[in-house]
Structure formats: structure tokens, C-alpha cells
Amino acid sequence: MQDFLTWLAPVWRPHPGQLRFLLAQAKTRVLACGRRWGKTDACAVQVLSGFDSASEGRTLLVAPTIEQAGFLFRRLRRLIEQLISLDLWGLRFEADPKIKESKMELNVGPHSVVARSAHSGNHLRGDEASHIIVDEAAYVKADIVHEVLAPMMATFDGTLTMISTPNGHNHFYEAFQEGLQNTDEFWSLQAPSSDNPQVRAAFLERQRKLLSPSAFATEYEAQFVQREGYVFDRRAVQESILAEPNAEIPGPTIIGIDWARYEDYSALVVIRGFQRQASVLEIDRKHRVEWSQQIEWVKAILARHPGARIICDTTGVGDGITAWLRQQLAGVSIRPCVITSESKPRLIDGLVRAFEARALQIPQYEALIKELESFQATRSPSGHVQMAAKSGHDDLVLALAMAVSDLPQANRMILATNPR
Ligand SMILES: Nc1ncnc2c1ncn2[C@@H]1O[C@H](COP(=O)(O)OP(=O)(O)O)[C@@H](O)[C@H]1O
Ligand SMILES: [Mg+2]
Incomplete structure (x- = not known):
């Protein structure tokens, strides 16, 4: 040698x-x-x-x-x-x-x-x-x-x-x-x-700032960090990241909103497509702003996506603001989504499957990627599954999961009129 x-x-x-x-x-x-x-x-x-x-x-x-x-x-x-x-x-x-x-x-x-x-x-x-x-x-x-x-x-x-x-x-x-x-x-x-x-x-210092600690330890320090308990497959998430969102994708536009509670962010995700292929067009979040300002925020985003429908969290404080939003946005379809310890795993599971099937494209939005990478499921001694982001926030994940849950299966109109 x-x-x-x-x-x-x-x-x-x-x-x-x-x-x-x-x-x-x-x-x-x-x-x-x-x-x-x-x-x-x-x-x-x-x-x-x-x-x-x-x-x-x-x-x-x-x-x-x-x-x-x-x-x-x-x-x-x-x-x-x-x-x-x-x-x-x-x-x-x-x-x-x-x-x-x-x-x-x-x-x-x-x-x-x-x-x-x-x-x-x-x-x-x-x-x-x-x-x-x-x-x-x-x-x-x-x-x-x-x-x-x-x-x-x-x-x-x-x-x-x-x-x-x-x-x-x-x-x-x-x-x-x-x-x-x-x-x-x-x-x-x-x-x-x-x-x-x-x-x-x-270069390594830049990566350290960009990635979650466990992702950095894995990717640049070659540590066998246990991924057990983490919900989203990191490789699947990485492969879903697109430099430019694909606005040409056909299908309805859906806006998922998770309203802020206490110290959280209000998170909003705009998605278009069908279950087998959808693209996230826009992501935004607001920290501790008045409800009235949040309504204006949603209106401004809706103006960029005419015809979009909304699915939002109506749990706790979400109930009041959703009612208010309904008054303000006559004619816009607004679906309520109650997030409980039973419905949350189902909602998250739909998102996991969308990533694993590579059916979703997301932009390079660091806060969302961090939330996905640190999102964990733990089982309490009573057998109860609890899901949350280790880093603290999971608002963007929830907004995305709600929007994805509202994607239709396929375009029946096209299927019906297609001669073959
Ligand atoms: N011994 C070496 N001398 C010069 N360049 C090297 C050497 N080893 C690796 N490189 C360069 O460093 C970069 C990373 O190497 P690569 O083999 O792609 O890494 P990995 O497969 O571990 O990600 C490449 O541009 C590669 O050509
Ligand atoms: Mg290599």
C-alpha cells in the first residue's frame, strides 16, 4: 500500500x-x-x-x-x-x-x-x-x-x-x-x-448554528445519536426541502393556522396540491401580537392566495379567535380542528407519512426544519403517547400537519373526465 x-x-x-x-x-x-x-x-x-x-x-x-x-x-x-x-x-x-x-x-x-x-x-x-x-x-x-x-x-x-x-x-x-x-x-x-x-x-461553525444539536452531532461528529422517539425521519425531511416552492403545482390552496397560546407563536402554513403531491408555498409566524393584528395578518396572506380555504386550531383560545375570523372573512371556508391528546398523534402521523412518501415539498425555513427534527413522541408510564418538539415549539409542525390533513386525495374531476 x-x-x-x-x-x-x-x-x-x-x-x-x-x-x-x-x-x-x-x-x-x-x-x-x-x-x-x-x-x-x-x-x-x-x-x-x-x-x-x-x-x-x-x-x-x-x-x-x-x-x-x-x-x-x-x-x-x-x-x-x-x-x-x-x-x-x-x-x-x-x-x-x-x-x-x-x-x-x-x-x-x-x-x-x-x-x-x-x-x-x-x-x-x-x-x-x-x-x-x-x-x-x-x-x-x-x-x-x-x-x-x-x-x-x-x-x-x-x-x-x-x-x-x-x-x-x-x-x-x-x-x-x-x-x-x-x-x-x-x-x-x-x-x-x-x-x-x-x-x-x-464552515463547521455555520453548520452547528444551522442544525439542531443532535443533527450536528450525527452529521459532523459522527455520533450514533439515538433517534428513537423522534417522529420525523430526518433524511425524509431533508429530501423534501426545495430551494424554491413549486407554485405551479395543481390543486386547492389550504392555509393551516395554529393560534398562539401563552408564550407560543401563532404559526401559519400555506400549502397547495393533493395528498400524493403537495408543495408548501408560504410559512410565517407571529410572536405575541394582538388578536386584531393576527386577523389582519391572515387577511393579508389570504389576499395573496385568493380562493384558499383555512383549517385552524379551535382548541382553547383558538375557539374565540376562529369565531372572530369567521365574522371578518365572510365567504371563506374555515374548518375547525380540535387538537387533543387523541387527535394529535393521528394528525402528526399523516404528516410523517407524507414526508416518508416524499409527497411534500417544503422551503428551506429553518424554524420549521428545527421543529421537525426535534419533534419527539414519548410514552408515559400509563402508556399515553405525548408528542412535542424537544426544543419547545411545535406550532409550525401543527400548522403544517393541519394543512396536510385537509389535502384532498386526488383530483376527481380530472380522473372523471380523463378518457383513459
Ligand atoms: N485526501 C484528500 N485530499 C484532498 N481532498 C480530499 C481528500 N479527501 C477528501 N477530499 C475532498 O474533500 C471533500 C469531501 O470528501 P468526500 O470524499 O466527498 O467526503 P464524504 O464522502 O466523507 O462526505 C471532497 O471535495 C474531496 O475531494
Ligand atoms: Mg460521500
């Missing part, structure tokens, strides 16, 4: 953590490291070093999506291209690389590399591999790792490399734990993003 790295040095040099990884010999290697630690780079180099061997080898690059697997594939391709352009390739390898970009396959002499998505095990069954690399492994389903990848490795007596940021105490955590036992079979390393000299301290 040292000799290989000396040859590679004009193009790439490992930082100390990456060197430890590249020198590890175990059959299963687990890298639990922060974002931008250099996991993907280190794996691309690991694959390249495998081309040194004279015996046949087949490397399978797997990730939760084909885009992510392609990312690792292209990193490898770029390394090869750099080596060729510096006339270094021929100094080490006799065979020229053959790259089939469209099929995400490449060959170097007796070695082949293919990139695949782990989304469905069917894409992978039947593939053979002497070395499997799983990028973002903590986000690949446990049964794909156990039922598809691990048997493949056993059959071909191969090696497995799993790299990822942690994702709670799941299968990736278990594999990581095995590596701490100091056996020859498993090797693991846990390291923060700051190990990569390319990652600036100022």
Missing part, C-alpha cells in the same frame, strides 16, 4: 484517518465519519489500489440511490483520468481502463467495477462481487445488507466496506460495534468531519 500511495501522491494523498482505513486488512471495514470527512474519496482510492492484484476481481459500488452510487463511480473515474493525463497510469498498470459511463461499469485488466442502487434488492440479486462498497450504508435498508449483500460476500469470500454518517442504532451501528471488538474479521473507525484538512472550521 505504501508503494501504491507514493505512486498516487501527485494526484491524491490521504489524511491520517484515511491512511488508517487504507491500511486496514479486515474482511469487513466500517467507516462511521462525518460529512465531508473524505469517505467517498478514500473508497475510490481503495478500489484503485485493488487493481494492483493480478487475480480477477469484481467490485460492486452500492448506495441508497443510483445517483449516490454514481457519485463514487465518477470519483474513481476522475482519479483514473488524472493519472492518465499525468502519464502516471502506465507506470503501474499494463491494461488501459475501459469505461462504460452509461452502464456505470469500468474494467481494468481482470478487474471490473459496477455501480448499483440498493433501493431494491432485485437490482442486486445475481450480481457477483469479490468486494462490495456501500456508500451511505446507514441509509441502506437492513434487510438488503443482511439478505443480499452479506450472502454475496460469503459466497465469493469477499470483502465488505461500509461507509456512512451514522443513523441511530441500526444495522450500520451494529456492524460498527463489531469492529470495536478488535477481531481480524471486522475493523471500524469513527471520526469527525474536522479530520479532513479541507473542511474549514468556519
Whole structure:
């Protein structure tokens, strides 16, 4: 390996953590490291070093999506291209690389590399591999790792490399734990993003301010923070964030409002679409303002979304202000929503499912994202489920959940008039 790295040095040099990884010999290697630690780079180099061997080898690059697997594939391709352009390739390898970009396959002499998505095990069954690399492994389903990848490795007596940021105490955590036992079979390393000299301290500080403490600990310190009890899947929320709301989306416009009680915020979310696809168009909140001002606030927002209907919380103080709103907004449909300890879990569950089905798009509105990420369900000793945001507020989550609960199933008019 040292000799290989000396040859590679004009193009790439490992930082100390990456060197430890590249020198590890175990059959299963687990890298639990922060974002931008250099996991993907280190794996691309690991694959390249495998081309040194004279015996046949087949490397399978797997990730939760084909885009992510392609990312690792292209990193490898770029390394090869750099080596060729510096006339270094021929100094080490006799065979020229053959790259089939469209099929995400490449060959170097007796070695082949293919990139695949782990989304469905069917894409992978039947593939053979002497070395499997799983990028973002903590986000690949446990049964794909156990039922598809691990048997493949056993059959071909191969090696497995799993790299990822942690994702709670799941299968990736278990594999990581095995590596701490100091056996020859498993090797693991846990390291923060700051190990990569390319990652600036100022960038990390900005992220620390932007994310909740548990999200920062997970994503940049590579800690296996228990996500149990958290209601919203963080990855699903992250993947729902859109830079620009899609105002073109068809469907009715619904305004969800959670009125302020005591110290809370009054929260308002404007959404458009149907249950299978909806987009949040606007989010706003007001802290401790007079009821009369809140009415003006809703009127102003309604003016931007003519024809929108309203669903709002009529629990406690919400009852009075909703009655007042009705007087002020003649002709606007206003649906009451009573939030109790029984109805709240149902309401929240609808929102959880919308995120998990990727049926919802939300803007990059930090307060909402923080509320979603810290929203927890706890079970009291009596078995009662209590739901609330750990950070204190959950007004935006409730406003959104109410609006989502009011989305119609589908556009029956279109279905009815569509000839097919
Ligand atoms: N040893 C290294 N030398 C130079 N740049 C590196 C090195 N390791 C990683 N990088 C760069 O740092 C950034 C993050 O690396 P990447 O492998 O994408 O991280 P991760 O997969 O852990 O998120 C990339 O731009 C990558 O090219
Ligand atoms: Mg990566």
C-alpha cells in the first residue's frame, strides 16, 4: 500500500484517518465519519489500489440511490483520468481502463467495477462481487445488507466496506460495534468531519448554528445519536426541502393556522396540491401580537392566495379567535380542528407519512426544519403517547400537519373526465 500511495501522491494523498482505513486488512471495514470527512474519496482510492492484484476481481459500488452510487463511480473515474493525463497510469498498470459511463461499469485488466442502487434488492440479486462498497450504508435498508449483500460476500469470500454518517442504532451501528471488538474479521473507525484538512472550521461553525444539536452531532461528529422517539425521519425531511416552492403545482390552496397560546407563536402554513403531491408555498409566524393584528395578518396572506380555504386550531383560545375570523372573512371556508391528546398523534402521523412518501415539498425555513427534527413522541408510564418538539415549539409542525390533513386525495374531476 505504501508503494501504491507514493505512486498516487501527485494526484491524491490521504489524511491520517484515511491512511488508517487504507491500511486496514479486515474482511469487513466500517467507516462511521462525518460529512465531508473524505469517505467517498478514500473508497475510490481503495478500489484503485485493488487493481494492483493480478487475480480477477469484481467490485460492486452500492448506495441508497443510483445517483449516490454514481457519485463514487465518477470519483474513481476522475482519479483514473488524472493519472492518465499525468502519464502516471502506465507506470503501474499494463491494461488501459475501459469505461462504460452509461452502464456505470469500468474494467481494468481482470478487474471490473459496477455501480448499483440498493433501493431494491432485485437490482442486486445475481450480481457477483469479490468486494462490495456501500456508500451511505446507514441509509441502506437492513434487510438488503443482511439478505443480499452479506450472502454475496460469503459466497465469493469477499470483502465488505461500509461507509456512512451514522443513523441511530441500526444495522450500520451494529456492524460498527463489531469492529470495536478488535477481531481480524471486522475493523471500524469513527471520526469527525474536522479530520479532513479541507473542511474549514468556519464552515463547521455555520453548520452547528444551522442544525439542531443532535443533527450536528450525527452529521459532523459522527455520533450514533439515538433517534428513537423522534417522529420525523430526518433524511425524509431533508429530501423534501426545495430551494424554491413549486407554485405551479395543481390543486386547492389550504392555509393551516395554529393560534398562539401563552408564550407560543401563532404559526401559519400555506400549502397547495393533493395528498400524493403537495408543495408548501408560504410559512410565517407571529410572536405575541394582538388578536386584531393576527386577523389582519391572515387577511393579508389570504389576499395573496385568493380562493384558499383555512383549517385552524379551535382548541382553547383558538375557539374565540376562529369565531372572530369567521365574522371578518365572510365567504371563506374555515374548518375547525380540535387538537387533543387523541387527535394529535393521528394528525402528526399523516404528516410523517407524507414526508416518508416524499409527497411534500417544503422551503428551506429553518424554524420549521428545527421543529421537525426535534419533534419527539414519548410514552408515559400509563402508556399515553405525548408528542412535542424537544426544543419547545411545535406550532409550525401543527400548522403544517393541519394543512396536510385537509389535502384532498386526488383530483376527481380530472380522473372523471380523463378518457383513459
Ligand atoms: N485526501 C484528500 N485530499 C484532498 N481532498 C480530499 C481528500 N479527501 C477528501 N477530499 C475532498 O474533500 C471533500 C469531501 O470528501 P468526500 O470524499 O466527498 O467526503 P464524504 O464522502 O466523507 O462526505 C471532497 O471535495 C474531496 O475531494
Ligand atoms: Mg460521500
